[in-house]
Amino acid sequence: MLRSKLILESIKGAYLPVYDSSNAESVMKKSTRHRQTPKGPPRQKPAPENPIVLTGEQEVQKWHHEKLMEMVTERTNELRLLNEEFRTIFQGLPLGIVYLDREFNIIRANRFFCDLISVSEEEILGKPCYDTVGEHAADTTKKDLEKICTFCKKSICFTDKKPAIIERPLGVRFIRVTTIPELNESGDIVRFLEIVEDITNRKQAEAEVIRMGHLAAIGELAAGVAHEINNPVNGIINYAQILANKSTAGSKEHEISGRIIKESDRIVHIVDNLLSFAKGSSEERRMVCIDDILHESLSLTGAMMRKDGIKLTVNIPPGLPRVIAHPQQIEQVFLNVLSNARYALSQRYPAAHNDKVIEITAGEIKADNASFVQIIFHDRGTGIPPKVLDRIMNPFFSTKPPSAGTGLGLSISHGIISSHHGRIKIESSEGAFTNVVVELPSADGANSEVCGFDNEEMQNGKT
Numbered sequence: 001m002l003r004s005k006l007i008l009e010s011i012k013g014a015y016l017p018v019y020d021s022s023n024a025e026s027v028m029k030k031s032t033r034h035r036q037t038p039k040g041p042p043r044q045k046p047a048p049e050n051p052i053v054l055t056g057e058q059e060v061q062k063w064h065h066e067k068l069m070e071m072v073t074e075r076t077n078e079l080r081l082l083n084e085e086f087r088t089i090f091q092g093l094p095l096g097i098v099y100l101d102r103e104f105n106i107i108r109a110n111r112f113f114c115d116l117i118s119v120s121e122e123e124i125l126g127k128p129c130y131d132t133v134g135e136h137a138a139d140t141t142k143k144d145l146e147k148i149c150t151f152c153k154k155s156i157c158f159t160d161k162k163p164a165i166i167e168r169p170l171g172v173r174f175i176r177v178t179t180i181p182e183l184n185e186s187g188d189i190v191r192f193l194e195i196v197e198d199i200t201n202r203k204q205a206e207a208e209v210i211r212m213g214h215l216a217a218i219g220e221l222a223a224g225v226a227h228e229i230n231n232p233v234n235g236i237i238n239y240a241q242i243l244a245n246k247s248t249a250g251s252k253e254h255e256i257s258g259r260i261i262k263e264s265d266r267i268v269h270i271v272d273n274l275l276s277f278a279k280g281s282s283e284e285r286r287m288v289c290i291d292d293i294l295h296e297s298l299s300l301t302g303a304m305m306r307k308d309g310i311k312l313t314v315n316i317p318p319g320l321p322r323v324i325a326h327p328q329q330i331e332q333v334f335l336n337v338l339s340n341a342r343y344a345l346s347q348r349y350p351a352a353h354n355d356k357v358i359e360i361t362a363g364e365i366k367a368d369n370a371s372f373v374q375i376i377f378h379d380r381g382t383g384i385p386p387k388v389l390d391r392i393m394n395p396f397f398s399t400k401p402p403s404a405g406t407g408l409g410l411s412i413s414h415g416i417i418s419s420h421h422g423r424i425k426i427e428s429s430e431g432a433f434t435n436v437v438v439e440l441p442s443a444d445g446a447n448s449e450v451c452g453f454d455n456e457e458m459q460n461g462k463t
C-alpha cells in the first residue's frame, strides 16, 4: 500500500504523453492506418468490425498502460536499489540506529545497536528501548533506570520537539544517545529516531587525562614522603616484633604488639601504593647500577621478609653493565614484585618452611642485537593459575582480598618497564613457582663503567 503510493508519488510530474480524445478524433480523420511512433501515442484506427481488434481509443489506452508499467518497473527497480543502499548504510554504520514508536517500543534496530547490547533484532522488536538497554546495564540499578526513563519520557527537549541527548552507562560501555522526534503534519510526535554512539573510548581517554593529573599530584607528594615514612615504619615493625618475641603468646602485650605490626603493615602497603604513583617526573634518568636499586629495595623489605620467615638469596655476577633509568621507578617495580612473592609464599606456607625463599638472579643477555640486564625473581609460592595468567598485568586485576591488594602493582610495573624500553614477563606454574623476569636495556658505551657489589651484603636486606 505504502509502496504503491510511493511509486505513484515518484512518477508524479514525470513526462507521460497526455491522451486527448478530441485530438485523437481529428487524427483519426487524417489517417485510418494505425502507426505507432516512438515519440507519442498511436493514432486512432477506425472502429473495428472484428471484436478482438482494439478501437483507436483502446490502443491509446493500452499504449499508456504499457508506458506506465515501464515507468513503474523502472521506478520500482530504482526504489529497490535505494532500499538496498539504505539497508547497507543502516546495517553498516558504526553507530546504533533505532526507530521507536510513540511509546518508545523498538520498531527497527540496526546491527551495531544489537551487537552493542548483545542481542538479535528479533529479541528486542516491540520492546521499550529503556528496558532493552536496562537489561544490559549491569551497573544500573532499577531505580537509576526509572530515573533515566522518566528523564527520557519527560524530557523538555521532547516537548519542545527538539533532539535530546543523554549519556548512560551500559555495563562496561558508555553510550551517548541522541533522540530525534519525528513529527507529523500537525506537529505531533509519531516516532523517534535514536542514534546511539559508543563513547567508551572517549570516556576512557577523558578518565585517563584526569587520572594522569591526579597521579602527577599524588606522585609528587608520594615521591617526597614515601621513603621518609617507610623507614620509621619499618623501625616500628622491628621493635614491635622484638616486643612480640619477648612477650608470652596470648598475653595482652603479645596481642598489642601483633596489632602494631598489622597496622604498620597497612601503612607500608598504602605508602607502597602511593610510591607507585611517583613517576619521578622531576627526576632525570641517569646511569645506574641495578644492584644499587635492588639493594635499596631489599633493605626496605628485609624486616618484613624476616618477620614472615622468608629467606632471600641474591646472585648477581660482578661487572654487569649499567642501565639508564629512574632509580625510584625501578625500585618501585622491585618492591611490587617482592611484595607479590612474599604474599604468595606466606599463602602457601603460613608457617616456617624450607621453600620460603625468594631467589634473585641477574645477568647480561643479548637480544635483538642489543644488550639487556636481566633480573629474575623466583619464588615457590602459590603460583598463578593458567586461566588468570594473561590478566595479571591488567589494572585492578587482583586475586587478593581488597585489604591486601589493589591490583595495580604489576600494571604500574609494566608501565614503568615499558617506558624504559624494557620488558617484564611472568612465568608460573600453579602450586609450584613464579618467575618474574625484568629486562632493561644496557646503557650504550657504558661497558667500561660496570657495576660491582657484594651479594652477601644484600641477603635478607642487610644494609
Ligand SMILES: Nc1ncnc2c1ncn2[C@@H]1O[C@H](COP(=O)(O)OP(=O)(O)OP(=O)(O)O)[C@@H](O)[C@H]1O
Pocket: 336, 340, 341, 344, 379, 381, 382, 383, 384, 392, 393, 397, 398, 399, 400, 404, 405, 406, 407, 408, 409, 410, 411, 434
Ligand atoms: N609471585 C606471585 N605469585 C602468585 N601470584 C602472583 C604473583 N605475582 C602476582 N601474582 C598474581 O597477580 C595478581 C596481580 O598482581 P598485582 O601486583 O598487579 O596486584 P596485587 O598484588 O593483587 O595488588 P597490589 O599490588 O596493588 O597490592 C595478584 O593478585 C596475584 O594473583
Ligand SMILES: [Mg+2]
Pocket: 336, 339, 340, 405, 408, 409, 410
Ligand atoms: Mg602486587
